[in-house]
Amino acid sequence: MPELPEVEVTRISLADRLNDARVLSARLGKPLRWPLGIAPESLAGRRAGLLQRRGKYLWLPLRGGVAPGDGPVAAGPDDAGGLLLHLGMSGSLNLADAPGPAGAHDHFELATSRGVLRLTDPRRFGAVVWSPGLQADPAARLLAKLGAEPFDAALTPLAFHAALHGRRTTVKAALLAGDIVVGAGNIYVSEALHRAAIDPRTRCNQLSRPRCERLLAALRLTLARAIELGGTTLRDFRDAHGMSGAFQNEAQVYGREGDTCSRCGGTIRRIVQAQRSTYFCGGCQRR
C-alpha cells in the first residue's frame, strides 16, 4: 500500500512537470472509491497549479476554466478548485507524453499540455475527487481528521509527548491511527520504533518525554530516508518515472523475522497487533 513516502515521491516526480499545465480533457474509467463530483469535460481549459501533499492525499489545484457558452472564467486565488487524489491500496500516478491506450486498471486520465496524467489502480480503493478548494468540502471533510505532518515544525517533541500521553493504546496503534501524526504506516512505524529502541507493545502513557523525543526524531529520519530512496517497493509501487523504491533494502526489522538485529545481535520477531504484522527486536526494543 502506498504510504506517505511513496506519495511524497510521486508528488516530487510530478510537481514541476504538471505546474502550469493546461487541461485538455479528462476521462473516467471504472468507479473509484468516491465519484469525481464534477463533469469531466468541465475540467478542460483549467490550468494546474503546484501539486501539494497532505497526509497521503495529493491536491492538484486547477484554476480558471471555461464555463459553457461563456468566455474564460477569470482565474483568481478564490476560484482555484482542484482535484484531491488518493492512491488507495494499489494506485500509482504516471505522467507520460504518449502513454498508449488506457488499460483495464487505468481509471482516471487527465490529458494536459504537459502529458497525460494517468491513475492506475487495480483494486480501485483510490480516489479522484473534485473540490472547490482545500478549505471547502469535500476536501476539508476528508482532510479534517488527519494528524500533524511529520516534518511540520509545529509538531514539537513536547506536543508529540502530550498527544501520546493522553492515550492508553500501544504506541504502534497510536501511530498507525494517523490522528497524532500522519504518514506512519506499518513499515515505517516498525522501523522508527526499532530506531528509537521502543517495544511496539509499550502503552503510550508510559512513554517518557525523552523517549517520545527520540521516537519523533526516529520517525522523521525513517520517513526522510524512505523519501530519499524513492519509497518502498511492495507489490508494484512505481513513481511517475516508472522507478521503484529501494527502502526495503534498508529495513532493519520489517519483513525480517528470524534475522539478526544489526544493533544488538538479538533475533527479529514477528507478532500480530490489530491484525497487522509487527516486526521488532526482542533484545534492544524495551517497554
Ligand SMILES: [Zn+2]
Ligand atoms: Zn536489537
